[in-house]
Amino acid sequence: MTCKKLIWIFLPAIMLLGIAGFTVDDDIIANLTRRLAAWSQKHPIEKAYLHFDKPYYTAGEDIWFKAYVLTGPDRQLQPDSGILNVELINEADSIKQALKIQLHNGIGYGDIPLPDTMEEGNYRLRAYTEYMRNAGTQYFFDKAIVIGNVITNKVFTRASFSYQQKQVTATIRYTDANGAAYSNKQVSYTMLSTGVANMKGKAVTDADGNIKINFPATDAASLENVRFVTTIAGVGENKVIKRIPVHFAAGVADVQFFPEGGNLVNGINTHIAFKIIGNDGLGVDAKGVIKDNSGKQIAVISTTHLGMGAFTLTPQAGQTYKAELTYADGSKAIKALPKATDNGTVLNITSTDPNHIMVNVATPKALAGQLNLLAQANGRVYYAAKSEIGKSSFSAVIPASKFPSGIVQFTLFSSAGEPLNQRLVFINGNDKINLKVAADKNYQQAQKPVTLNVEATTADGKPSLGSLSVAVVNESKAPIDENNENNIFASLLLSSDLKGYIEQPAYYFNEITEKTRADLDVLMMTQGYQRFEWRAIAAGNDTQDKFPDERTFTISGRVTTTSGQPVKGGKVELINFGDGILQVDTVTDANGRFAFNDIIYPDSIKFLLQARTAKNKRNVVITVDSVPPAPSNQFKSLPDFVTNAGQSIAAYAQNSRQFYFEQMKLGLGNHVISLREVQVREKRNALKHSANLNGPGRADQILLAKDLYPGCIQLADCLQGRLLGVIFRNGTAFSTRGGGPMLIVVDGVYTDSDYMNTINVNDVQSIEVLRNIGNAAIYGSRAGGGVLVITTKRGDEPVDYPRYFGGGVKPYAPKGIYKSRVFYSPKYNVKRDVKLADLRSTIFWKPDLVTVDGKTSSSYFNGAPGNYRVVVEGVDSEGRIGRQVLRYTVQ
Template identity: 60%
Template structure:
């Protein structure tokens, strides 16, 4: 089916209206096709989508998700990659939790249990295979979510930004309101604040909350980066010695927007009519509605412009030789500015693609120069579906191209010169009904009562009405408690077909798929005109020496490393043994090569499994050094979708969080949920004793990660940094120096309360170290001001009155090794009221039902569950992919009353 579609598209009668058709043997087109096929074979496209059960969460919640990994233009489920990495990352780019899931035919499901001590704020869920790391972080699934906390959180904030001009400069006036969970304002409280950009201090100060609990502060608003990526860290003193830190992302508008113009195909040529797209982006990273006029260098008005959606718009224009043009812009507040249009050339090509009807594309190439042949190629996901060449000596080309020759998604039309140089490029979004999965969801009743059993029926069909066999995930939430903004929602169609192929930030991508009509299609085309394609650059594709992939596909685990002598030389033909630490029953042997390297390949192990690595020389000598290989996760910084971060996370999820607070206390009665507070007296007693000499200004043990002496005794390291390497989340050691993975800056090192450095830290005897506390979150680093912006390592040495831990002696040539293994997903709790159940507990659930492993047999599937005990609108979301790569999504609602 795939090959039929490919060749049908390639050999379409290009000259339906075209001037000149082509032969597949044409030199330029053949060369481009050959190079693109070579690139696609060496660099196959792989994409990940996670279906989440809800759009936001609170501390103590569970995040349930289903993963879909697809490949190629036909969106087939990926059979090759076998391991998927899924990470929960906080707003300061620190990885809080990470999982490895085993993929089976491109599918996996898992969950994150959020502890009730988790700080409220903006988080991200990131998912990627090892292979995807070859192409940078933009190819990785990375979705922003909000997580609130009404359990341990005592301070709630709401922030507003206002722009003002003072003495010719932009100033951002900020108001932060502080209150408790009941809305009672914190009046007369001292607040320290720091304005940060990339963890560098921009300004800081101190204030006191007024009679309404408000803190007013101001800072300069002339740095656009600060207004879109900066943050404000405040410390509110709620009582003596008790300071609560809050981090608020800065999303402020100051002055005019950044307005850019994008001629269709990339060029404006004098005397040739073309479409000009434009985009207005505010300093907060979001689109701004503008209007204005186009005037020439003589001041004559020659056109008008108006945004149609999220700061984007399109107007038609014909530039004239000898003239320059600018846009006179009017902003929503009435302020004005001007911006120059790109300069038009006297020679060149204009590439125009329009959609005269729902079935076809009209492609036109116009030039003011003759004698130069050109070729036009259209590809999607690395496969050519259309190609044509101009008639020799002609300066015009026109063709009608059926849309159904392309798969759904982004098609890239590129105009090449006679020597194969790319001249113009145009992106077009294709909505092809032939590869859209039709999902029908029905219920056995029109409406239901609380706690009543519900039966949902799913009917999956392809575009021809045939039954579709596929894998789906189903989420049911009480929309009354969990309101959803569908334009910002995580959406399988928007992710796999749109944003995964575009450069930069796309605002509200789901909007274009929720209600497909002429208006949304026109707005989607404006997005295509203003957004860049990111899958490859033609110069890389056409290179004869294409670079190999650094990261291979990971189907199973590989445990590898290097064995050296104490002086660093390789141990050749050394004997290496992998031993299961828990029972010693599993033993696998390997032999080192000429460089001392070894590898145990094609193994799978659970997340909790521990190993011992034992190495000997060829003569069975033990005096060797074992160094294990590690592959660090992709950098978590430079997140492109920071504009999706919620400024007021705490207040925006308050209604949902209040319901979850009741659920929390009900779970506490029965010892259920992700709760550590009830065990605090048991858990902390030993730790308090072990950390009693800590100089942590937040209080001993108030850190993002803690290692005690008992965690270090079995590693036999010479330097402390060697013991810590790979064991601290978000921390790397370069030449013994701790470096944050968030921006690469050096972390502050504090030893027994004194500011120190890595050199002194590594001079300590490992046996003298009692604890290492890692501060990465703004709530813990804020008290250290700007010096702690990159994170803090607090090292406490022993005093003699701490608990004593005795090492397990492994001897020379043996090292413990505990890699992250496969996570076994938990099962969603779905109560049945006809059995013995805790009714109040079940009634408070907001995710009523979650099933990630729905398979349609004969195109059909059904499932049963019980409603919760509350009235409301219940929302069902089904997403999935069938065996042919057809993607489907359906939303269904029913009432409970």
């Protein structure tokens, strides 16, 4: 990246506050610092954050968001990446909606309209630039949300789970929107899991609408990411599919012990953190004792927050240790601690004092060489020192102000530069924006205007030039759990730097106290940092970035003859299909390749690509390159998915339903009724090229090109939820009738799902679904799981847009820049708006507030009486981030 030329300043002086045993750095530290600086300049850390108007939604609503993209050690607003991918992903890892948001100096905003027929359940909102893909999907912004549906949804479920003797009983109740049970209904189900074989079965609901499913639970690892996909019949025109994540206390838990710095050394007192995680990925509370191998009690331990805790231990040679634990449900477990060694180093850091960091290093005997200590944050070294020769212990007290807010990685190196110990420390410094938010009057009335005044200053009181977003929500209609909420501090300072799952990250920032600081320090001891490997940095090993900055779009591809030979020197034209205003051309190289670089176009645009040989002949084939989205099946926060998603927001959903129908009466809102599956029997022209062995159109279900969702990246994403009785797992199609993966036939050729998802969605003319044995049997034993017959376009199909006839022409409809809509903020001086405005949960949303001389303001109308919550977040021109919450009551 070329965003900034970082100025790397080595910090040799150690603040003289209680320093004993450390001296200035030598060549080892200088070499490490230099190599890290070079690596960070070449691979600066980029982070994305989305501020939403609220934490959950219902079908028919809009998700409003503002995007902030920061980069480098100083967390500057990103000037290089110009496009942000924002995706809505369901719990089956299918991308349901995808937007491309244009960034201007790291800032952009948009909205996602949710279709009226959106399936209720757990979803994720993911955001990333192409450059961020180099670090891996686990560093993307990726937040779980719940979306309900009380508009078109006919079936509501409530699931509960009980565990006994390594057996789990799932009870699932099916009701309508009013809570009336669906009794005597046929239900088929499939249990999906990464750890055990998928289980299938059928059941009939009892008089209360319940079914019971039993399955084994032998160990915690086999129960990760377990979910049921159930299909209930007889509740309407079609069968209804419900997806239910499995969360329960299985009587088994994963217990891990983390000696501070990584090592237990005999004779040296060591802090040990521990973490207890249930099969659902969430922390489990427990208490217990530590005993040695003679049965002597050494320590009493207890979890202090979300299954985490810490204690101290001085291991002795010849002794082993174990923890005897009692969980909250009364079950017990015995877990061994890591074995201690006779040699090694112990790195102890105390950071509960917000102003100082105390570092202590101890070894069992005096060292012949020197140890080197280095502390880095976001790829920049902020502290470095070495020990004195001949010492067995040494310490230092470091001012916390030396470091930026966020995670600091302390690493102890040997005299040869080998990393020995590592400890993460969280710094909550004064390098943030101080935001003050106040309403223009103390007494707030319903249906009356209000003005919010915002002031932004730095730690030293100077005005801050910042870009802010503000969301106002009536909490009486949309209650908010702040510990599970989106939070700019938790995301940019904590979650974005750690690969593993963090439960309730916002908890550590909502109210900073001595306890939250201590809990956060324990989290730092139990959470791994994997942004880079010190060994690779020290050795100078480096890899090239696969994904460069994406500032604009590139349309590229290849032109070949009908026999597949490259067309050299051919002319390729790119024409705006809509109005023809954009028309550019280029020439193919020796390999027949072409590219149109540095172009920006809006979403839903249609292009024509027209190619000719050097001799102006048209009989050529155009293939357009496509870059698939990042894998969507690596969500690190799966434990945030709730079992009864719809029920968890039932009260909010009912209010949202009233709001929806009032909007419909007034012709407002953006309510899009999604197409259900389309049955086609007579359209011979559309299916004239079908290779269906039963004959064109003889299928259980048919979708044509016009019925596919626009903007899908992979074909599986377009079909997820559209095909009756077909589900997609990681892009592979399965029939709910069982029998393994479905056979994929493309233009008469037997293929598989991997090939299916390489097909450009715009090239598909029809998909015929064969699930019944009468239709699939003709394909033989390979069709045991059913068949998808895919027919691609030949050029003579009926289309809904003008055509250019002749060879060497290809329609192309890429994903372009999404144009954000304006948030609807009603005014009570317009009579028709009164009832509608009173039903709002999001009262006001403004993503483009800018402070001038540190101040800004914005006005809107209050809605119905209730408790209102204002959240202001943002970033200033120097990379400082800020957040402030204001509450007021409307009478």
